[in-house]
Amino acid sequence: MEVLPKNETIALREKHIGKSCQLFYRKDPLKILVGKGQYLYDDKDEAYLDCINNVAHVGHCHPDVVKAGCEQMATLSTNNRFLHDNIVLCAKRLVDTMPEELSVCYFVNSGSEANDLALRLSQIHTGNKDVITLEHAYHGHLTSLIDISHYKFNLPGGVGQKEHVHLASSPDYYRGKFRDSEYRREDLGHMYAQEVKEICNGIEEKGRGVCAYIAESMLSCGGQIILPQGYLQEVYAHVRKAGGVCIADEVQVGFGRVGKHWWSFQMQDVVPDIVTVGKPMGNGHPVAAVITTRAIAESFEKTGVEYFNTYGGNPVSCAIANAVFDVIEKENLRENALVVGEYLLECSQILAKKFEFIGDVRGVGLFTGIEIVKDRSTREPSKEIASYVSCRMKEEHILISTDGPDGNVLKMKPPMVFSKQNVDEVMYALNGIFKEVKETFEFAIA
Ligand code: PLP
Secondary structure, three states, rough: OOOOOOHHHHHHHHHHHHOOHHHHHHHHOOOOEEEEOEEEEEOOEEEEEOOOOOOOOOOEEHHHHOOOOOOOOOOOOOOOOOOOOHHHHHHHHHHOOOOOOOOEEEEOOHHHHHHHHHHHHHHHHHOOOOOEEOOOOOOOOHHHHHOOHHHHHHOOOOOOOOOEEEEOOOOOOOOOOOOOOOHHHHHHHHHHHHHHHHHHHHHHHHOOOOEEEOOOOEEEEEOOOOOOOOHHHHHHHHHOOOOEEEEEEOOOOOOOOOOOOOOHHHHHHOOOOOEEOOHHOOOOOOOEEEEEHHHHHHHHOOOOOOOOOOOOOOOOHHHHHHHHHHHHHHHOOHHHHHHHHHHHHHHHHHHHHHHOOEEEEEEEEOOOEEEEEEEEEEEOHHHHHHHHHHOOOHOEEEEEEEEEEOOOOEOOOOOOOOOHHHHHHHHHHHHHHHHHHHHHOOHHOO
8 A cells, every 4th residue: 555645645634634434434334236246246346344343254145045045035935933943954053063061052142132042031030220331342233232331331321221231340450440550450340340340349248149240251342352362251150149140242243253263252152141143153144142041041931921932933033044064064163263353453553662642452363453642651542543543444445443442442353254465455454544643633743
């Protein structure tokens, strides 16, 4: 990428400054007609490298997935009242990738439906109502989930924090509440878990029990945060002691994106009571699931309620999900996520050495965040630079988004078929745009 002359970059800055990139995408959306592998093609047949699409895990319109869906649609496409081979196989594949305690599967159509059902199962199983959720978390768009999604509930029109919802701090080593403390990095898991313990105690003091603790095992909307080691083990112990169940929301961070494991909770060496999965499960087709223990499923059965969801687990959705599993295995995509993800992280760290306004770089597998700051010493976030960079990347036909509570984290979560060459393309463009930033944002000049 050519670095633009200064007058042109100043004009670009004026064009993009102050715009949230999220809004920019929505206000000025691309008209995408075709998807193939890691590329999207617009109505002028121009290609965009997709680094934000956490649903097209095995690449857009993978031929095996398309074939499986079409074949099933041509044979049987109906509601979930009947037993069919694909639902049995899909349930088996899901539970086979999980610890053995997690042996029962419910099918739904979206991550929000999965988390809503997870909350319902938790309430029925424990008889409690109080839910512990993390600061800046997002768990879906249904009313039950807006209540536990700090990321959303404070936005205009949000409902505010309900009495039965308890917020635990985001265990963020870079920006979290212990960032300037004397605690060592390896102590942070324990420190943040202590806070959850105190919340549990507070609930018990009111004469109530905990219903559930829900968290992603790597915080996506919360700013690409990797949980400190040991955190979930301690948290799960406190929550269970207080009568609650532990829900791992794997909707965004599951299905092998972290490389070494199928699920990101496995990085913390814990066994949740309920796991919710979605997004990449259908590679763009709506299918999601809740996987839980026999004991929790039995509590649900005892209510006598027959769980019904018209399209949850329909034959086409399950055929597609099975094909996604096949492709991940056949094409060694978890291994690819690990190797290419490490390269992406290394290259981003090299950029961080060159540009003062990169405060932190973090990631696991194909899930990387670059935190943009005005000043490294104060860590003051810069949403302006992050938005500018993501808008300019779009002009360079590379799609990356911004996220996190301050909107200053450049987020990359490309399809798992991403290659090292794709990483080079991204780095080349980022390097050029970061040079523009250095020239035009006064506070960014190193
Ligand atoms: N959970 C997490 C962590 C998510 O990121 C999302 C969606 O962004 C959801 C749940 C909700 O999933 P859906 O949009 O499929 O309802």
